[in-house]
Amino acid sequence: MTTHSKKNALTRETLLALLTDAExxxxxxxxxxxxxxxxDEYVDLADPAAGVQQVQATPRTPPGEALPRSAVSDAxxxxxxxVVAS
Numbered sequence: 001m002t003t004h005s006k007k008n009a010l011t012r013e014t015l016l017a018l019l020t021d022a023e024x025x026x027x028x029x030x031x032x033x034x035x036x037x038x039x040d041e042y043v044d045l046a047d048p049a050a051g052v053q054q055v056q057a058t059p060r061t062p063p064g065e066a067l068p069r070s071a072v073s074d075a076x077x078x079x080x081x082x083v084v085a086s
Contacts, residue, residue, distance in 0.1 A: 011083065015083060018079045019072060023072045023073065027068075038056065040069065040070060041068070042054075043067045043080060044066060048084055051085065
């Protein structure tokens with residue numbers, strides 16, 4: 001495992017640990033069905049080091065790898081932004 005992939009794995013685990021049980025359930029549902037629309041903010045769980053991204057007309061991230069802002073509370077999203085920005 002490369003240093004970059006280790007950082008991504010640790011960051012992904014760190015991000016998921018920030019979610020409440022209700023948010024984990026909501027994210028799990030979001031992974032099953034693409035609900036991202038153009039303009040939505042999300043974090044790519046396959047590449048969290050890329051930071052907060054915005055959905056474009058042609059999404060680059062598969063829905064199952066996206067942690068959408070709409071799936072978590074404002075307080076949790078603020079924590080996620082701090083983690084991916086560091």
